[in-house]
Amino acid sequence: xxxxxxxxxxxxxxxxxxxxxxxxxxxxxxxxxxxxxxxxxxxxxxxxxxxxxxxxxxxxxxxxxxxxxxxxxxxxxxxxxxxxxxxxxxxxxxxxxxxxxxxxxxxxxxxxxxxxxxxxxxxxxxxxxxxxxxxxxxxxxxxxxxxxxxxxxxxxxxxxxxxxxxxxxxxxxxxxxxxxxxxxxxxxxxxxxxxxxxxxxxxxxxxxxxxxxxxxxxxxxxxxxxxxxxxxxxxxx
Amino acid sequence: xxxxxxxxxxxxxxxxxxxxxxxxxxxxxxxxxxxxxxxxxxxxxxxxxxxxxxxxxxxxxxxxxxxxxxxxxxxxxxxxxxxxxxxxxxxxxxxxxxxxxxxxxxxxxxxxxxxxxxxxxxxxxxxxxxxxxxxxxxxxxxxxxxxxxxxxxxxxxxxxxxxxxxxxxxxxxxxxxxxxxxxxxxxxxxxxxxxxxxxxxxxxxxxxxxxxxxxxxxxxxxxxxxxxxxxxxxxxxxxxxxxxxxxxxxx
Ligand SMILES: Nc1ncnc2c1ncn2[C@@H]1O[C@H](COP(=O)(O)OP(=O)(O)OP(=O)(O)O)[C@@H](O)[C@H]1O
Ligand SMILES: [Mg+2]
Numbered sequence: 393x394x395x396x397x398x399x400x401x402x403x404x405x406x407x408x409x410x411x412x413x414x415x416x417x418x419x420x421x422x423x424x425x426x427x428x429x430x431x432x433x434x435x436x437x438x439x440x441x442x443x444x445x446x447x448x449x450x451x452x453x454x455x456x457x458x459x460x461x462x463x464x465x466x467x468x469x470x471x472x473x474x475x476x477x478x479x480x481x482x483x484x485x486x487x488x489x490x491x492x493x494x495x496x497x498x499x500x501x502x503x504x505x506x507x508x509x510x511x512x513x514x515x516x517x518x519x520x521x522x523x524x525x526x527x528x529x530x531x532x533x534x535x536x537x538x539x540x541x542x543x544x545x546x547x548x549x550x551x552x553x554x555x556x557x558x559x560x561x562x563x564x565x566x567x568x569x570x571x572x573x574x575x576x577x578x579x580x581x582x583x584x585x586x587x588x589x590x591x592x593x594x595x596x597x598x599x600x601x602x603x604x605x606x607x608x609x610x611x612x613x614x615x616x617x618x619x620x621x622x623x624x625x626x627x628x629x
Numbered sequence: 630x631x632x633x634x635x636x637x638x639x640x641x642x643x644x645x646x647x648x649x650x651x652x653x654x655x656x657x658x659x660x661x662x663x664x665x666x667x668x669x670x671x672x673x674x675x676x677x678x679x680x681x682x683x684x685x686x687x688x689x690x691x692x693x694x695x696x697x698x699x700x701x702x703x704x705x706x707x708x709x710x711x712x713x714x715x716x717x718x719x720x721x722x723x724x725x726x727x728x729x730x731x732x733x734x735x736x737x738x739x740x741x742x743x744x745x746x747x748x749x750x751x752x753x754x755x756x757x758x759x760x761x762x763x764x765x766x767x768x769x770x771x772x773x774x775x776x777x778x779x780x781x782x783x784x785x786x787x788x789x790x791x792x793x794x795x796x797x798x799x800x801x802x803x804x805x806x807x808x809x810x811x812x813x814x815x816x817x818x819x820x821x822x823x824x825x826x827x828x829x830x831x832x833x834x835x836x837x838x839x840x841x842x843x844x845x846x847x848x849x850x851x852x853x854x855x856x857x858x859x860x861x862x863x864x865x866x867x868x869x870x871x872x873x874x875x876x877x878x879x880x
Contacts (some may be wrong), residue, residue, distance in 0.1 A: 413775035527679050531713035532785060533705065533737025546723045553764060624723050624765040 394527055402587075402594040408585045409598045412578035413606060416567040419495065421575070423502035428556075430503075431510025431547075431551035438515050448509055461501075461566050469494070469573050470499045494573040501573060509559045517552035518544075548622045557614035562605045568603070578602050630655045630820065631676075631789055636685035636696060638671055639848045645825045646682070647844035651822075653789065658821045660831040661711040662855075663841035664867060669775040670716075671839070673791045676822075677713050678704045690788060709738065712782035718774040726753060726777045727762040730784045738785070752784035753777070756810045772803030776810055783814060790814075792823040828872060832856060840864045 434452075437445035456464070473489045480487055521544055529539035549556075571580040581600050586595035639645040645668045651658055661669050674680040677688070685696035689710050691771060694703050720729050728747035734740040736829075740748070753762060756776035766774055775795055777878040782790045795811065796804040808830055815821055815834050825831065831838050832852050839849040840861070848861045859865045 483849065523717060524717060525721065528715065528719035528721065529732075530715075531677055531708060532706050532709075532733025532781065534733070535705070538736050542732070543721050543723065550723075572722075624703075624725075625767060 397597075398589070398591050401589065401591045402598065405582055405585045405591070405595050406601065408476055409582040409595075409602045410576050412576065413602065414622060415495065415570075415577045416564060416606070418558045418564050419498045419502055419567050419570070419575075420560065422499050423506045423559065426499075426503040427506035430507045432514050432548075434507070434511045435514035435518055438451040438511065439518050444446040453508045456505055457512075461505060462572060464465050464505060464571050465497075465501050465569055465572050468504075469497050472497060472500065494570070494575045497573050498567070498570050498575055502566065505566070506559060506563055509562075510556070513552050513559060515549065517548045517555070520551050521547045539550050546621070548617070550625065553614065553618045553621065555617075560614070562611060564607055564610065565603060568599070603617065630690060631822075632688040633676065633696075634686045636672065636675055636813070637683045638675055638680065639670075639683055643759055645844050646675065646727075649844070649846055651839075651846075653822060655788075655820055656818050657837060658815045658823065658835045659741040659837045660712060660835040660840060660852075661822070661824045661839045661841055662826075662831065662867070662871075665750045668844045670793050673713070673760050673793050673822070673824060675790060677708065677711050679713075700727070709779070709785075711787040712785050712787040712790045714775070714782050714790060714795050715829070716794045717798050718771070718778045720774055720777055720781075722766050725763045725765055726758060726780075728781075729766070729777055731779045733781065733785050744872065748784050749780075752780035756780045757806070770803060772801045772806045773798065775807045777805070779814070781811055783819070789822060792821060794824050794826065796825065796827060826871065828856075832842065840867065842867070 434445070434449040436442075440446075442588050473492070476492065477489045479485070480489065525543050525547065526539055529543045534542070567575075567577055568579040570577045573585065574580065575582075582595040582599045583592075586592045631651070633649070634648050636649045636651075637644070649668075651659075651672075652834055661672070663669050671680060675682040675685070678696075678699065682696035682837050687694050687696055687707075689707050691712075692703060692706055694707065699707070720726075721732060724732060727746065727749050730752050731742075731745040734745035734748060735742055750759075750762060753759060756779055758768045758773060758776055758780065761769065761773060761777075764773075766777070769777065777861075779790075779795070784853040792811070796807050799807065804827070808827060811821075811823070814836055820849065823830070823835070835852055837849060838855040840847045840855060840859075840863075842863050848855065848859065855864065855866065859868060
């Protein structure tokens with residue numbers, strides 16, 4: 393260990409870590425596809441104080457935000473298989489619970505987690521769009537759906553985008569916890585490679601670099617998109 | 630053309646409209662006056678279903694509805710006939726001036742984009758904003774924004790335009806440009822129902838003035854009836870307060 397870094401290993405493992413990127417991105421994208429609409433709808437129930445749902449969303453958010461992601465992973469990863477097993481048994485489905493790809497658990501955990509975060513993001517963004525915008529849309533003859541799609545959502549998105557970017561980057565980073573579910577993502581792949589020759593320092597440097605590059609890229613893409621969306625605020629913002 | 634009977638509206642235990650009747654004929658310019666809190670805004674909002682009345686009946690041309698139980702479809706049909714100009718403009722912040730004007734045409738009324746752009750540009754020209762088609766609301770002064778608001782209403786070619794204190798959010802030096810636009814469209818025969826504190830507009834442009842107080846219509850008549858020979862004590866008191874000492878009504 394004292395002979396310094398193993399550069400060959402450092403380079404090779406970089407590509408090993410890199411090969412985990414598609415899985416990390418897949419989880420991120422699935423989680424966002426579920427959490428963006430769901431978070432928006434639940435934020436609406438908060439803003440409009442819809443009975444029951446509003447309360448549900450509030451409690452849900454405090455549960456998710458008040459617990460570490462790793463614990464949420466443990467709970468889902470240990471409880472869902474039990475649940476599945478009993479369902480399989482009841483309906484005589486001939487399938488082994490342990491054959492289920494852990495990525496499905498990752499989809500569940502990260503979607504649930506990101507939804508809670510986006511509820512709060514959208515709630516504060518929606519509260520910056522005045523009620524008059526919606527009323528003006530109604531008054532020119534737009535339906536509820538048209539008004540949201542064309543007036544309210546675009547304005548909400550502009551305000552929410554920086555926070556959605558943060559949530560996305562946090563999500564990418566949180567997928568590193570997928571190793572706890574033996575998910576073949578960036579961290580696990582590099583660590584497994586390191587196990588052979590105890591090259592942990594090199595592996596961690598690689599993991600570090602891969603996340604850094606990935607997250608910087610995502611942030612850059614968000615910034616570009618934000619710039620485009622913000623055009624109408626160019627003057628007073 | 631527009632006939633409303635017995636509108637009631639409460640917020641909680643607070644009855645704001647206590648049975649208001651209103652009749653407006655084609656080409657009328659009706660001004661509603663009244664002290665703050667008398668229910669003027671609430672009345673306009675109920676007519677356009679931005680607020681749901683507790684009771685009341687309305688006839689809009691060939692549509693006959695109960696204001697409390699109107700269906701979504703009826704509300705949609707009525708909003709095609711009624712345009713609204715808001716006190717604080719409420720322009721769509723994410724749309725240019727021209728897009729603000731064409732939005733209701735293209736999306737609400739299914740007019741083709743080319744035709745809508747043509748109508749929209751004409752409407753903006755009419756309010757003196759030919760240079761500002763592509764400006765966003767954040768790039769316009771209050772007076773310009775309200776003129777876009779008026780263009781947005783005019784472009785829809787509605788049966789009636791409702792104005793809720795269109796100049797009261799404006800700096801004094803910008804009020805004139807908006808009133809001029811309103812006078813112009815009134816002269817073209819647009820049917821208008823206007824809540825305003827601009828007495829000169831009421832006097833010069835309206836053919837009927839309604840004085841409201843505490844949720845009821847206290848008195849209505851021609852501008853001359855109201856300003857020169859008000860009958861009701863409440864009207865006299867209000868006018869004394871809002872008109873300058875040496876105000877002389879002349880025709
Ligand atoms: N959404 C609401 N909830 C509760 N009370 C309301 C609501 N909207 C209006 N009110 C109350 O109704 C009363 C009448 O309001 P309205 O806005 O119709 O008066 P107005 O005649 O337009 O007054 P102004 O000249 O100040 O605009 C006010 O006392 C107001 O506080
Ligand atoms: Mg008002």
